[in-house]
Amino acid sequence: MSKAPVRPAASTPEALHAIIADAFSRGDVGAFLAAHEEGASVVIPPGGNCAHGLDEIRAATAPIISLRPRMTSAVYKTLRSSELALTQASWDLYGTAADGNRTRLSGTSTIVSRRGPDGIWRIVIDDPQSGATAAAARVIYGRI
Secondary structure, three states, X not given: OOOOOOOOOEOOOOHHXXXXXXXXXXXXXXXXXXXXXXXXXXXXXXXXXXEEHHHHHHHHHHHHHOOOOEEEEEEEEEEEEOOEXXXXXXXXXXXXXOOOOEEEEEEEEEEEEEEOOOOOEEEEEEEOXXXXXXXXXXXXXOOO
């Protein structure tokens, strides 16, 4: 009898970043999706397209998650208000692409999450490229 993998639930907004890193590192698309609300929106690196809802998020992220890249993440800011939270983290992802080439992505992620009635935090909005967007805005508006 096979046992389904235990998928950790986020008891804090910060824990979501660790769950994402673990899901990528294990190649576990199900764990990644379980960290999101049904109607979540996620910006997909490196192109920056946005996926809405779990079906689109699965289709957009499964190819890279299935490669089992090693991902690390470090939360450096949390802003919390009742049932909502905004967290920011720096992240690095290392892996081997389908063509055999080594690849590395890194960035600053901003996540908006909500605590459900069950006490579990889930992602509502995830922009893993928010640091690049902020840097571009500073250049555009002359605030380098």
